[in-house]
Amino acid sequence: MPELPEVETTRRGLAPLLEGKRLREVRVRQRRLRFPVAADIEQVLAGRVLKRLERQGKYLLFVFPAVRLIIHLGMSGSLSLAPPARPPGRHDHVDFLFSKGCVLRFRDPRRFGSVLIWRDAPERHPLLAQLGPDPLAKDFHGDYLYAASRRRRVAAKQFLMNGRIVAGIGNIYAGEALFRAGIRPTLPAGSISRRRWEALAAAVREVLEEALEAGGTTLRDFAGGTGQPGYFRIALQVYGRAGQPCLRCGKTLRYLRQGQRSTVYCPVCQR
DNA sequence: ACGAAGCCCTGCAAGC
């Protein structure tokens, strides 16, 4: 599942190869994604030159003159540069044909991802307008989390995964950051001290940046056209380790469900 | 305004 570090790795891999190139043609094979792909996306985008590739949370923003293409990879989505002659597979839903034979291919077996267009307007796309700060940006810090969490009774982990609070922190990294900060995932957000929110903000940044660094080696895959950005192999300390010993204290890690998500935590190290 | 639950979808693992 692409988490924020994978999305950023994708952005860094694609930006130098696509920025400045003209998008000649869009081919949509499957319009039924998380949201239906706009019927006129082909006409709206064709012929425009990509100015920049940006990211906000897990959303990738392809900035063209007067219009932007917004892509979310959902759970199983990926973007890669395909050799022009390679036939699309069953889950290769959209191709973006850029100049110089660059074919950007959107693949998404589970179709939780989205491919949207937004004509430049005073307001931002509704999905982005609601988004909290990016966890790697300057405006994400302990003071912000502390202030935003006052009088909120929702559990710390669900608070952290709320895109309106912080953009793009998924289940895995929320769990890992809470472990690193020693905070129990079920604690009501509003009961957590400023000092502890600072520790958590630092832990979030730390774990994301470690994953980003670990993913750096996969950048060459884009140029090679072999596809997948590859999943990161950072040492996960709690995710997927329920029932196994805590790597810090040895106590058995516990499993619980919050919302519809699995949570693993250490009953000793996280309080 | 807040919080909880529902929903979209397919691949994979486990159970029979």
Add this chain to the structure above:
DNA sequence: TGCTTGCAGGGCTTCG
């Protein structure tokens, strides 16, 4: 071996 069932998950949407 081949089927069925359950689960995983991001995040918007709906309901209370």
